[in-house]
Amino acid sequence: MCGIWATFGVDGGLSATCIKCFSSIVHRGPDAWRIEQDAREPLAIFGFQRLSIVDGLHGMQPMRLHTYPRTTLICNGEIYNCKRLQEQHQFPYETKCDVEAIIHAYQNFGIAETVKKLDGVFAFCLVDGEKRKVYIARDPYGVRPLFRFHDADNDVLAICSEAKGLVGLKQKASKNSTLGQFPPGHFQVWSMIDNGKVKLDYTEQYFKPGMPPRFLPFVPEEDLQKMDVYEKTAHLLEAACKKRLMAERRIGCLLSGGLDSSLITALVVKLAKEHQLPYKIQTFAIGMGDSPDLAAARTVAEYLGTEHHEVQFDENDVREALDNVIYHLESFDITTIRASLPMYLLSQYIKKNTDTTVVFSGEGADEVAQGYIYFRDAPSTSAGHDESIRLLSDIYLYDGLRADRTTSAFSLELRVPFLDIQFTSHYLSIDPKLRQPQNGVEKHLLRNSFAKSGLLPDSILWRHKEAFSDGVASVKKSLFTTIAEIIAERYKDEEQQYEGVQPTTTESKYYRSVFEKTFSGQHNFTPYYWMPKWVQVTDPSARFIKHYAAT
Template sequence: MCGIWALFGYDTTDVTQFTCALTMAHRGPDCFRFENVSEMRNAKLAFHRLEVVGNVGGMQVMTSSTHDQLPHLTLICNGEIYNCRKLKEEFAFEFESTSDCEVILHLYDKFGAEETSKLLDGVFAYVIVDTREYRVIISRDTFGIRPMFYYVTKDGQMGVCSEVKGESEFIHTSPGCGEDKTGLIQAFPPAHYMVCDSKVGSHYLIGQLLKCCYVTGDNNDVIKKNIRTLMTNAVEKRLMSYRRVGSLLSGGLDSSLVAAITAQKLRERGVEQPIQTFSIGVESSPDVIAARKVAEHIKSEHHEVTFSPQEGIRALEETIFALESYDVTTVRASIPMYLISRYISENTDTIVIMSGEGADELAQGYIYFHKQPSPQEGDIESKRLLTDLYLFDVLRTDRSTAAHGLEVRAPFLDHAFVSYFLSLPASKRMPQVSNGVEKHLLRSSFDGTNLIPTEILWRRKEAFSDGVTSKKRSWFEILQEHIDSMISDEELDKARENYPFHTPRTKEALFYRRTFESKFGSKLSKLIPYQWLPRWTGSDDPSARVLAHYQNDEE
């Protein structure tokens, strides 16, 4: 996890630029560099480094001369390129550093902007400055696991940043950058790259296709074996780190599988230290109880973090600032993740954190998928959720962990695993009517392996923001009770007048929106285009605990 920041076309003597670049220091607490690229439109680049791969030679801002004697390519990248070694050997690249990100410069020099992104297997958000062609190239990975925001003004000025804080602060404080320009900041879309050619004033935004991985075999046994193999490979490639690797462990299917495979692979590599696993909840939390069983099974060094409702409420505003979001379900789920990330940073030596993010979207794990009208509709919804992950769950895991100098990795969003899983018939991926359980295909693929306890393998889905509290008093109810006294009925009645875009419909949503705008202004509210809600249920609340299917199952 690192932080990138760039400005083009501004006065390089403006000292506010340095101050604004520092707003993301939490993303890279190990090193910081701030440089001019004088040959390129007064370009200024900054990089905050969290050391995970490579020694001191992996520090950025990174330059490369490639075929010329004088360097003409400059790179800043927040990412990990898992197929770096393979690409280096295949194309006989000669590296000048120990950084996996250096391969991006070599690929661009050899193949150009579009092919570079398509050849990469990893997570990334990068900026390349090409002073020979007078171009700036930016690109982001398929699911937006690494964040990136940008803007381009009518005058040709441009900014790129890992978090919107860096750009919004500059726009607000820099002379000549008025409030009206704040609305220009937007999330750079995942699976895209852009070429800004100053010679001709062109901008190209072209989608990157998901890498396909169709493994032969169509009977159930072969499919399940392929799923196990691809998932194991996805975890193994994400162990690329010289820092200690741990895993979040909620006690649900997704995090339990990831933690178990990670523990297994670390033992196979001869790592003597047991994997550290982390769970969080209030007293009587079903997640904490389930996670404890998994930790005992995989023999991890387990850490249980207990927080009180009051502690969660006290962290609410700082969590919203870290998130840069006011989406209700995102905020609810981020508070416990923010608190556990703080604990990991302050009390352990684990830096890289494995997570089960992406499984619910890919494998139709949300309870509301039981209501899908048809397998085809379920397939459409699953792909929509994956496309929008960068607005919600991926955003949550990135900001909650990065706020405390940690790096999160999500094996379920591996290119090969996702493309194979989506290539399977939609009817195989939907919840099975016979036993009423979601993610049946994923669960059955690991049945009989003894990787995790059977009761956890078949445990009913529990949303993270619900499972951290008891079933008698859910986390969303605790938050709503607190916020009810802070927002009057009159304020809610005036919400449409005061917030015409994406109008809050509940006091909870209004409180989050008001808090967000107090920190980032009203124009940046458009960064969140809609509130995450379940489909096909008619529910106005994102919690699974309000759905009839969940309630019936608990009776």
């Protein structure tokens, strides 16, 4: 996890505004920074905020290689198949940094084939000085963030890991300018026309959720042929964790005590022992008072023998963090903000009190494996499958965004095995009937895949899904009730019309008012409020779905 920033064609070059924009993402990479102006293209500027995970000596960016001195790369990402690409194609690596593979792949195969050959998560900008081309690309599910600013009237392009690094440029731009997230699974090609100015050539989508890998798979297909669907599921999820152990910093796990985080933690602990990592895996749980999640996480940690950290938070912590969470999220979505508060506070604790830098998490499981309670109301198996695809297509706007921003706010690097390409391709290809909730149990197939493994106690493997607000909060009082009380203290409910989706509750109006202070007019950052499908509810919390009380 790092922060990337670049501008092309901004008049005035490396101005005070640019420096301020670049500095706003320092939390993404506190270990080192570099900002430089291209001598041959004075209006092309590259900035990099580094969090050192692999190759602390040679991994600084912008990256240029002796073999290709006119090619410049800035990338926030991890390329898990970097060594396999080197072995396959005899790439003459100059560093131990995994993202070097991008430059070699581009020079040998071009940009369209490069993005398909990468097994990893990434957001990058690559400039070919000889061809005078600029390439922008983002990983298939948008695990790594990327924003793009374009002023068409002035032929200006800028990119950044977060929108806060670009809003200052938009304020000084023409009315015909846009700022928004660069879509996952896409790349763009731009031509440099004069003095760093650029024109868009074309945009191409290279991935849609469920597509099979077009790189050499981490697990060879012949190894999977004799396995049944349950064995294959378990094997591929373990493989997804294994490839993500690539790190020179300490690894830990976010552990809520729910199925998803508990499975990932169990697999990471198993693999850490096999790889003889020189430390115990740390696990981190957070809750208010007598939170059910704290109790469940404690059970998992004791079973696995982890170095467990339990963080208690209260109303004062929520009160202090709420506005900061909205600033870091760059979203006004109700569900995203609620769910981000504990994750933000937990990340803050990890940064201040431990030496863990890489954190594994269970994000993506609900989208891939039909884990939300409302999936029980799917009118057909095909409708359930289509909803999984929709959720995965938009995960970068909601749960994926939450997971990245709350951890990166405190310079942690997130790893999400459930969004592995080989795993998601397999899981989404299974008969949709098997993927549906069975007998009122969501993610039945996933649970069954580990039923005989002994990785987790049955009480955890088959634990019902809590509404998030109930799981993390005290039994006596839900988190969103606490939030509502805090907002009532500080906000006078006023009717105000905004562009885009309209807030209708006091809570949503407050979130929008805080969002507008920094990201005025950027309603496109949150195109719709996340809500469960097929059920009639006015609040996105799962506790309002009819099935919830029966779980």
